[in-house]
Amino acid sequence: MRNQMIEIRDLSKTFTLHNQGSAVIPVMDGANLSVARGECVALTGASGAGKSTLMRMIYGNYLAAGGSIVVDGVDVVQAEPREILALRREVLGYVSQFLRVVPRVPTLDVVAEPLLAVGVEAEAARERARDLLTQLRIPERLWQLSPTSFSGGEQQRVNIARGFAHSYPAMLLDEPTASLDATNRATVLGLIEEAKARGAAIVGIFHDEAARDQVCDREIDVSVFTPGLQGAA
Amino acid sequence: MSDYNFAYLDEQTKRMIRRAILKGLAIPGYQVPFASREMPMPYGWGTGGVQVSAATLTPEDTLKVIDQGADDTTNAVSIRKFFEKTAGVATTEETAQASVIQTRHRIPEEALREDQILVYQVPIPEPLRFLEPSEVETRKMHSLEEYGLMHVKLYEDIAKHGAIATSYAYPVKVEGRYVMDPSPIPKFDNPKMEMAAIQLFGAGREQRIYALPPYCQVVSLDFEDFPFEASKAEHPCDMCGAEDSYLDEVIMDDAGSRMFVCSDTDYCASRRAAGHVGAQAAALEETAA
């Protein structure tokens, strides 16, 4: 079993804006990063330095211009869509800042869905969902309602519950503690500690410095990979 | 000497119809298109059957024409007279005496022989018509043997009535291949279609001819749990006492009294001639006398 769960080599990214004079904007160049099992690495850097861009590239959501991103043996840069989908289903979890779900689906089912997708039996999946929603203090009377009608903070917690439902060996966390009160923040940090303890490799963006110091083993300043920003940090 | 060509139609037309008949006999249950002619009677009065009969008759034939089993109804009488005039053939009301029988809506009760031909008048030859209006599509369904739709019709019957309510024009499958409309005969007659005589079907307005050679396998469609039943009124004939014949229900007066009589008039008459007596026969003779 390889120890490095996520290995990024010489990664680059450009955006070509065809409808705005075909402007080519380089946003990343020569990025390297390894994350071991049980390790949590924080991405830092000023706003616009490319933290979210890097995270999205690891998830296969943004297309790389060059280099490689190997997650559990799969190079996301080269992989076929179905290989990336399998990776996302089994290995790589992602808690984004936004909850995107089918309207009208009950919260409980939204949280249980990642487990159903990996073949967990329906009742066991719902049990895990109930447990997470309880931990994250989503009142039980909301469980049968769609989260699309929830407040921002509630949506964020449902998103976290969904992200932690399946025990992914690798996880990407984009501001998981933003807009949470102290109690819920502590719960989320506990979930992250738990995931690390079972060997999950985690890449996170935390503006919350105290949270970052508590759960992260290392910090990587992505602005060193940003063309035009190199050396500025 | 009649002023008509034998049996009204010209020889070329009869030849064309005979070719269609032969093709139909070669492919039992398959609807053969033919160039239906204008006949001196309206569509719906048996123009298809008349053209098939015209192409089938020879001067030596004896013709019988029935409508709903009866020889004496307007339609039967007109067609019989038509051929008496245009072909000069002998006619009869006795089933056993006839070599060609043209029929509307019935098969005679008396078993037919190998030297007889039964000609059916058909209003709508396409059994799939009411579920699939496109002729292009139904022809494709026949050619590819896609007959699931036929059972949808029977399914709808059971769903709506608790049993297969289709009681006439009950669809059959011929020799395990073509699904065929038997013309609007009562389903009581369906089992008789496996017979010794040749059966020819003519649809004038729709310009189709189809046929069953003697002893052809003819299976009425059904479900395992709703099997086909050749049903008739649970009653003996009130005139001749027959228990095995298809019956017409006749309302006798304004008080709603009624009687059941054989729809096959020749069958009933010959039974009475042989001495069989039904429950109301005596009373009826009295009234007549």
Add this chain to the structure above:
Amino acid sequence: MTPLLKVENISKYYGQRIGCQDVNFDLYPGEVMGIVGESGSGKSTLLNCLAGHLTPETGEVLFEMRDGAMRDTVTMSEPERRMLSRTDWAFVHQHARDGLRMNVSAGGNVGERLMAVGARHYGNIRAEAVDWLGRVEISESRVDDRPTQFSGGMQQRLQIARNLVTGPRLVFMDEPTGGLDVSVQARLLDLLRGLVREMGLSAIIVTHDLAVVRLLADRLMVMKDGHVVETGLTDQVLDDPQHAYTQLLVSSVLQV
């Protein structure tokens, strides 16, 4: 894993005009692929070529039969192709009335495919129809009603039940949520997602609604003027479009 469907160099012309040209892709079991593009982009032409409703001028549509052999559905005999289309394939039309028999009861509509493949036991056919109506959230009490008595959303769900009753492996959908109210769309999308997951269905969905493909499709193919201009993971194509046309398409969506 071997693909369920291999599409190779499919081209279809209407006279001089291109319907679609040189389309290639593989679809694997359990995958849902979306095809987007504006009206006239060739997406419906392509779908109809794949489903055997149109005959392409060039190319092959190889489908993995139940015995594991890959067969070209373009050149196979019509009886074979029609047999496929009522067993292993399903086609969900945009307008339910194109995919339903409006003068036949809901139960008869669902039962037809069963009867077409030889089911001859009324009780079993009806039980299966009722079961499927339940799976698409239509009450058993409506089993003898005709689709004309159903709302648009119910008709669409009935069409789905009618298609899935024989356990197909590949479902073609042409704008399955088009013409429905937004709230009805959501329910239908959720239903489709559940069925795709439970039955392990592969599906090809043609739509011009980017929100629909984001929620339903794993992969996306973008078409313009009969050509495929971009393919990839659905969220990647929508969030990081590479082709000029896709960028225009994505940036043209009104935000709510």
